[in-house]
Amino acid sequence: xxxxxxxxxxxxxxxxxxxxxxxxxxxxxxxxxxxxxxxxxxxxxxxxxxxxxxxxxxxxxxxxxxxxxxxxxxxxxxxxxxxxxxxxxxxxxxxxxxxxxxxxxxxxxxxxxxxxxxxxxxxxxxxxxxxxxxxxxxxxxxxxxxxxxxxxxxxxxxxxxxxxxxxxxxxxxxxxxxxxxxxxxxxxxxxxxxxxxxxxxxxxxxxxxxxxxxxxxxxxxxxxxxxxxxxxxxxxxxxxxxxxxxxxxxxxxxxxxxxxxxxxxxxxxxxxxxxxxxxxxxxxxxxxxxxxxxxxxxxxxxxxxxxxxxxxxxxxxxxxxxxxxxxxxxxxxx
Amino acid sequence: xxxxxxxxxxxxxxxxxxxxxxxxxxxxxxxxxxxxxxxxxxxxxxxxxxxxxxxxxxxxxxxxxxxxxxxxxxxxxxxxxxxxxxxxxxxxxxxxxxxxxxxxxxxxxxxxxxxxxxxxxxxxxxxxxxxxxxxxxxxxxxxxxxxxxxxxxxxxxxxxxxxxxxxxxxxxxxxxxxxxxxxxxxxxxxxxxxxxxxxxxxxxxxxxxxxxxxxxxxxxxxxxxxxxxxxxxxxxxxxxxxxxxxxxxxxxxxxxxxxxxxxxxxxxxxxxxxxxxxxxxxxxxxxxxxxxxxxxxxxxxxxxxxxxxxxxxxxxxxxxxxxxxxxxxxxxxxxxxxxxxxxxxxxxxxxxxxxxxxxxxxxxxxxxxxxxxxxxxxx
Ligand SMILES: Cc1ncc(C[n+]2csc(CCOP(=O)(O)OP(=O)(O)O)c2C)c(N)n1
Numbered sequence: 051x052x053x054x055x056x057x058x059x060x061x062x063x064x065x066x067x068x069x070x071x072x073x074x075x076x077x078x079x080x081x082x083x084x085x086x087x088x089x090x091x092x093x094x095x096x097x098x099x100x101x102x103x104x105x106x107x108x109x110x111x112x113x114x115x116x117x118x119x120x121x122x123x124x125x126x127x128x129x130x131x132x133x134x135x136x137x138x139x140x141x142x143x144x145x146x147x148x149x150x151x152x153x154x155x156x157x158x159x160x161x162x163x164x165x166x167x168x169x170x171x172x173x174x175x176x177x178x179x180x181x182x183x184x185x186x187x188x189x190x191x192x193x194x195x196x197x198x199x200x201x202x203x204x205x206x207x208x209x210x211x212x213x214x215x216x217x218x219x220x221x222x223x224x225x226x227x228x229x230x231x232x233x234x235x236x237x238x239x240x241x242x243x244x245x246x247x248x249x250x251x252x253x254x255x256x257x258x259x260x261x262x263x264x265x266x267x268x269x270x271x272x273x274x275x276x277x278x279x280x281x282x283x284x285x286x287x288x289x290x291x292x293x294x295x296x297x298x299x300x301x302x303x304x305x306x307x308x309x310x311x312x313x314x315x316x317x318x319x320x321x322x323x324x325x326x327x328x329x330x331x332x333x334x335x336x337x338x339x340x341x342x343x344x345x346x347x348x349x350x351x352x353x354x355x356x357x358x359x360x361x362x363x364x365x366x367x368x369x370x371x372x373x374x375x376x377x378x379x380x381x382x383x384x
Numbered sequence: 385x386x387x388x389x390x391x392x393x394x395x396x397x398x399x400x401x402x403x404x405x406x407x408x409x410x411x412x413x414x415x416x417x418x419x420x421x422x423x424x425x426x427x428x429x430x431x432x433x434x435x436x437x438x439x440x441x442x443x444x445x446x447x448x449x450x451x452x453x454x455x456x457x458x459x460x461x462x463x464x465x466x467x468x469x470x471x472x473x474x475x476x477x478x479x480x481x482x483x484x485x486x487x488x489x490x491x492x493x494x495x496x497x498x499x500x501x502x503x504x505x506x507x508x509x510x511x512x513x514x515x516x517x518x519x520x521x522x523x524x525x526x527x528x529x530x531x532x533x534x535x536x537x538x539x540x541x542x543x544x545x546x547x548x549x550x551x552x553x554x555x556x557x558x559x560x561x562x563x564x565x566x567x568x569x570x571x572x573x574x575x576x577x578x579x580x581x582x583x584x585x586x587x588x589x590x591x592x593x594x595x596x597x598x599x600x601x602x603x604x605x606x607x608x609x610x611x612x613x614x615x616x617x618x619x620x621x622x623x624x625x626x627x628x629x630x631x632x633x634x635x636x637x638x639x640x641x642x643x644x645x646x647x648x649x650x651x652x653x654x655x656x657x658x659x660x661x662x663x664x665x666x667x668x669x670x671x672x673x674x675x676x677x678x679x680x681x682x683x684x685x686x687x688x689x690x691x692x693x694x695x696x697x698x699x700x701x702x703x704x705x706x707x708x709x710x711x712x713x714x715x716x717x718x719x720x721x722x723x724x725x726x727x728x729x730x731x732x733x734x735x736x737x738x739x740x741x742x743x744x745x746x747x748x749x750x751x752x753x754x755x756x757x758x759x760x761x762x763x
Binding site: 080106111112114116117119120121122123124125126127128129130132144147148151155157158159160161162163164165196199219220221250296297298299300301 | 514519521531534537541548549570572729733734740741
């Protein structure tokens, strides 16, 4: 019997491994961004890649996000597969015009003649004590832009698998990396990294019968923790990790809600105009007759992201999630 | 040691050596726009090339008047005419090799057509039956870009990618004077210079950005001077002198292909028509100014040069005009046919594979279309 040597790895290391494997597997893959070369990125996700593959494959660009994404568009037009790093969520905004007007639309406007296989990696979300402009949850902007795929991992294995799938995709993918999970650990076999699943499937992280928590990215561990705590209250919560916001896996979400009859959507992003509204609407449209209570949302407040000393009040935590679960009209049961 | 003694002993160390990173002098544009027609340089120009440029200019002018007429007949939703700017449009197309790439703006359908794009397909965007009507890879013409200056970084990226792959491909990117104020202009030029990418930037300074004159757009000595700040050469050329524009562009393309890096070219020209057919230019400029520029018309400039030197006779002029009329007639005829529309195309190319959400919406539209057809049949 062969023993599989499992080793601990962080999400950041899994992402590095995914980039390295993609660079090695396909000469058209190019990594580019601010400080991604010599330094290895401010979160060290591109650590060692410039050394291993050369600066033409892992390039320190001038400091200009629109320019980075705009030149990546041209590179993709010529058959390359750029993987762009935006240094932080809020610093990706200068690139929004390129993203919305060209990256998202090029395949469509050229009737499929000019697809753009670009991956835009964006560290996002809060919880790391970052000062202003370092903690935005910007997923709603990208979700609202047809033509983009939007994915976000919550586990070490998914970080690897989803990033490989994003780079392999012939469509542009906004790859949102939950900053506060960069250092989260899991054990894996470095000789045999987890299989690459196609983008677009949610996964049930914890099965339960009482209600479903629907979440993604940085809020997945929080929901799992809430589900453990809920046992004391007699609730058996299911947790669905969406992994992909676009395409949206209605099937997995609805199957779960039909089973449990109750749902709470949890995310850091602001509630108003945020992903939760869309998700709640989709559930209501599809599973109305299975619902025992309105779909509730636990989201960040509708305020600009707070300063670090106040962010814990903003972020959805276990208590706020359990309070929402408590409001799911359990009285009707008895 | 006392404090005073210490002070006396203090000798400032010399600052670390500084020197300019490149000598700015050779990058500076000439004081005057470069001209060929009507100067001694014209004698050196290849008569064959001049005749070819002339033929293209006449075709281009006729194409512009025809497209403008099509807006009045409701066959085009809008047309940003390049009347008066044909020398730039045509020279841009002719300065490139087949393997090179052109990155046009919405005003540059003529450049796309001069490069070989089917004229009806080039007008798809402006007719409104789709966005890009041609396959960009067929003639290596990127989609006409409407968001100002956003096409410039694409040209840089493509040129950079070609160089990484070892192909000696040059990208020519076109932008208006107003577009030079956009951040993407700055970022594209900076990337191009840092990467020494084989790109040529052609700014058509036609005096206006819709209604806003250049004086409100920039305080730079000229748009060509902006090149110096990026470390690339800037060239200033008379944009109505087809021979001059062609020469300056050809030089820049050759320079880029040889590994010399990017060039910024400002072609000084004038937008004879309003911004588009939907614009009223009398609100912001006088007829006298337009008349001055009409006297410096690119077609007449070249025609005068050629006839004056006996390189073009009346028969040749008549033949060129006949070609242009035939082109216009064909274009008219084709544009007068209603384009075939398939509403289901809306969903066909959003992603490589439609998402579940799109498939649902596809079904909704299919049902609506079926109901419409049924209603139509019943009526
Ligand atoms: C990013 C962006 N902002 C505004 C517009 C609206 N707009 C279209 S054309 C135009 C003027 C552009 O002037 P210029 O760059 O000089 O080119 P020209 O139209 O004269 O060829 C404006 C403001 C646009 N297309 N894109």
